[in-house]
Amino acid sequence: MENDKLNQLFQDNYKKIFLLSLKMLKSEEDAEDATQDIFMKAFQNIEKFRYEAKFSTWLYRIALNHIYTMQKNKAKNYHYDLSQVANSQSSSTTPESVLREKELFSKLEELIDSLPRRQKEVFLLRYYAEFPFHKIAEICKRSVGAVKSSYFFAMQKIKNGLEKDRLLDF
């Protein structure tokens, strides 16, 4: 594969890989390291890419494997600062609604974090990498049906969590 083309493919996927790493590893520093390692791994192993799968599928498989290895090897004592989201410019206008939105977003963060591994993987690939289910199925080497089920269970947990705390009553 030509270097320019490969470089472009890397750039196209860079943001999504970083977001995925950040949401999985919960640390900006770790996410930066992971992203760098993932692209270096891909670059170093580019000759092993056999065109049987799409490049992005291959790249995200490397990414997930690397992230899971990092998760195993590293003590997960960081906490991604929820206030980053909560302090970002809110779409709400009144102080009360701003506060409510902060509370809602904090809860969502917590619920997403607490998802089981497979559900979280599907959820993040769906929302942060913006992949359709069939693509997620390719990356995770699972059936489309299984991926849809994981997505449903993840969304159901989120729904139940928000309903439990009455955060949807608006």
Next chain:
Amino acid sequence: MRHISDKDLLMFLTGDISTKDYERISHHLKGCKKCRDALAEWQKIIRVTENYIEEDKKSIRIPEFTWVSQSWQQEEGHFSWLRYWLKPAIATAAVVVLTILGLLIFPQPQEENFAGYSNRIVLVDDYGYEVYEIDNEFFTYLEEAILNTICHDTILRNDILYSSSSSIAELVDLEVMQ
């Protein structure tokens, strides 16, 4: 009436559903308030989730994509250097070393080693072979003797005379050679 499952409602909203199922659910929703309410709940969940994701993405500082091209160039230079100079040099050196080792460990057959030495004679008998140093004059004499005599087990090849002791004894006095 059988209601639409939550999973199907969710898939209906995401659009990842077959046309047949889409039509079935649409048809059902028209006449079922309970399912419409459930659909509205899921819509709310999706909207809230998507809003959160959107805000979250906005809040995340994405590092510059600079390291890849930098390390790329480094790697590329590194690899080019290896590929075009160091690797072939190592490969050549390895071949030379292996050839020398091979020659040391597995020497060539003895007769080949004598190729080109016109002043030697190899006498072969049942116990092995012996090499004799002879001068050019004597070698020429033997050559002529072989040519002029029928000696079925004496041959001259690559300037080396191969013969049995008994055959050559018929041609010359061996003591002269020693």
